[in-house]
Amino acid sequence: MSGFPQDLPKHRSDDDQLRVSVLSEALPYIQRFAGRRIVIKYGGAAMSHKNLQGAVFRDIALLSSVGVQPIVIHGGGPEINLWLKKLNISAEFRNGLRVTDSNTMDIVEMVLVGRVNKQIVNGLNILGAQAVGLSGSDGTLVEARPFDNGSHGLVGEVAKVNPEVLEPLLAKGYVPVISSVAATTEGFSHNINADTVAGEIAASLGAEKIILLTDTPGILRDQNNPNSLIHQLPISEARQLISEGIISGGMTPKIECCIRALAQGVSAAHIIDGRIAHALLLEVFTDAGIGTMVLGRG
Numbered sequence: 001m002s003g004f005p006q007d008l009p010k011h012r013s014d015d016d017q018l019r020v021s022v023l024s025e026a027l028p029y030i031q032r033f034a035g036r037r038i039v040i041k042y043g044g045a046a047m048s049h050k051n052l053q054g055a056v057f058r059d060i061a062l063l064s065s066v067g068v069q070p071i072v073i074h075g076g077g078p079e080i081n082l083w084l085k086k087l088n089i090s091a092e093f094r095n096g097l098r099v100t101d102s103n104t105m106d107i108v109e110m111v112l113v114g115r116v117n118k119q120i121v122n123g124l125n126i127l128g129a130q131a132v133g134l135s136g137s138d139g140t141l142v143e144a145r146p147f148d149n150g151s152h153g154l155v156g157e158v159a160k161v162n163p164e165v166l167e168p169l170l171a172k173g174y175v176p177v178i179s180s181v182a183a184t185t186e187g188f189s190h191n192i193n194a195d196t197v198a199g200e201i202a203a204s205l206g207a208e209k210i211i212l213l214t215d216t217p218g219i220l221r222d223q224n225n226p227n228s229l230i231h232q233l234p235i236s237e238a239r240q241l242i243s244e245g246i247i248s249g250g251m252t253p254k255i256e257c258c259i260r261a262l263a264q265g266v267s268a269a270h271i272i273d274g275r276i277a278h279a280l281l282l283e284v285f286t287d288a289g290i291g292t293m294v295l296g297r298g
Contacts, residue, residue: 029285034067036208037170038284039266041198041257042074042120046213046274053123056213059280060175061127068284069170072124072131072177073201075194076116083107097147097253100154100191108191112179120177131175136182137189139165142197144182144190156182156190158197161204199257203264210261211283212254213274218292219255221246234295235259255294262296269294 042056063070077098084091084107092099100108117133124131136142144156166176178201180194195212202210219241221228233241238255241247247255258269272279272291283289 026285030066030068033063033208033284035069037069037071037202037205038063039071039073039198039202039205039207039210040280041194041210041212042072043077043194043212043214043274046215047074047076047116048078049215049275052275052277055277056274056280057120057123057127057129059278061124061129062281063284064129064173064175070175071166071170071201071205071207072120072175073194073198074112074116074120074177074179076112076179079116080108080111083111094152097152097155097193098191099152102154105154105189105191109181109189112181117177117179124175124177129175130173131177132169133177133179134165135179136192136197140183141165141178142180142182142192142200144184144192146184146190154188154190156184156192158182158192158200159184161200163201163204166201166205193253193257195253195257199261199266202261202266207261207266209268209270209284210258210266211270211272211280212257213279214254214271215273215275216251216271217273218271218290219247219251230292232293232295235262238294258294262294267296 040060047053060070060072081091084104087107089103089107113135121131121133134141136144140162142158143160145159147155147157169176178197180192180197181189182192183189198210198212217226217229219230219233220226221230238247238259242252242255254271258271261269270283270289270291270293272283276290279290283291
């Protein structure tokens with residue numbers, strides 16, 4: 001009899017057996033995505049569920065530990081709103097985008113770059129994920145230009161992405177955590193929708209997937225009926241749902257982000273429910289996945 005029987009438990013628990021079975025079944029997915037890049041947009045709404053933050057961080061750390069290269073783009077809308085309220089600064093939205101004057105921009109930059117970014121970085125580092133916090137301004141990772149000729153104040157859109165800023169970090173196994181604040185060529189900070197930043201970074205890096213974590217099940221045909229989830233959505237149908245108003249508000253930039261990323265070569269785009277524990281692993285390491293997958297054809 002080999003080994004050290006005195007160190008072995010007398011009985012294996014059902015939990016132990018299940019854990020080993022799950023790991024074994026995940027092997028093909030781990031092999032498939034090893035070395036591939038997955039851009040994860042961790043949305044402000046999903047982030048507001050504090051009890052699930054640990055599960056999200058564990059998912060990202062696990063992906064990194066098995067050879068996937070996750071890149072995290074984050075928002076922070078609820079946290080921004082909290083600080084605006086504390087400082088008696090009113091919040092205004094148009095077509096799902098925050099109207100941003102200079103006072104609001106100060107709060108946006110403070111919250112996203114200084115507070116939320118470091119909370120995510122610290123949460124991942126505790127789990128050994130070696131996260132590095134960045135904003136779009138760092139190394140001119142993202143160059144901004146005013147959105148719609150400045151109609152929304154200091155709201156920007158992506159003029160250019162410089163992915164070479166991220167390449168050395170990814171090559172060394174670091175997890176970039178990026179806030180969606182970026183500067184124009186004149187050096188003025190702008191607030192860019194994090195979905196848009198995620199899509200453009202995914203395209204620039206040739207990512208395998210972009211996954212948007214939200215606080216909804218995905219795209220619903222009827223907003224009042226969670227059973228109306230659309231599991232697969234071709235681009236042509238997505239555009240039709242936007243024109244019909246079925247996709248509206250804050251979901252519109254998410255779908256547009258997916259469409260642009262797919263058009264620029266990203267293999268798959270997913271909108272999933274960040275309120276479900278370990279949603280990322282369910283999406284990446286199972287056939288069925290969860291949420292809505294936006295398809296490049298159609």
